[in-house]
Amino acid sequence: SAVISQKPSRDICQRGTSLTIQCQVDSQVTMMFWYRQQPGQSLTLIATANQGSEATYESGFVIDKFPISRPNLTFSTLTVSNMSPEDSSIYLCSGLQGGGDTQYFGPGTRLTVL
């Protein structure tokens, strides 16, 4: 199994600023993902964080707005850039261990943009 932690757990930010969310896994995972859950909606996959290379973004999400880093097999960051109130969401990272079985999720980061 894997335990995933995220920092910060929540933040309130001003429009136009940027926030970097950290995701730490207690064991190596082959794949890491970033999701967004807007109020009242289900999860939406933002991107797959690839170790040592550029993340793979889903349709509607771009690197300039959501730069992602993954320097090793246990750590990733997601930055929400030039924030607007529409970016207010819960952001979750997840990890998938070798074999493609159970996906583990972090507790989420609740972001409010004023």
Added chain:
Amino acid sequence: KQEVTQIPAALSVPEGENLVLNCSFTDSAIYNLQWFRQDPGKGLTSLLLIQSSQREQTSGRLNASLDKSSGRSTLYIAASQPGDSATYLCAPPPHGNQFYFGTGTSLTVIP
């Protein structure tokens, strides 16, 4: 792209009742399916993982079934409790290990 539908969208039952949550998906070329619960404002908790070679998986009062040919999975909750109140999501991964979630079933168990 995989499309996932969950029915019902919301369910309210009295404590002690048995209930069934339904999940259907469009691409049956899956190798497993996972059920999660999400408490308000929290991340997802994995409940059950069914491999494509299995038809059922059980954990305590939870039983999940998978019928790949029809593109359906069900989550059965026995003797529901107020602590079961949450949103339940199913996630059948297509090839590539990317997960697409439905909108979930919001369950309320009334004491």
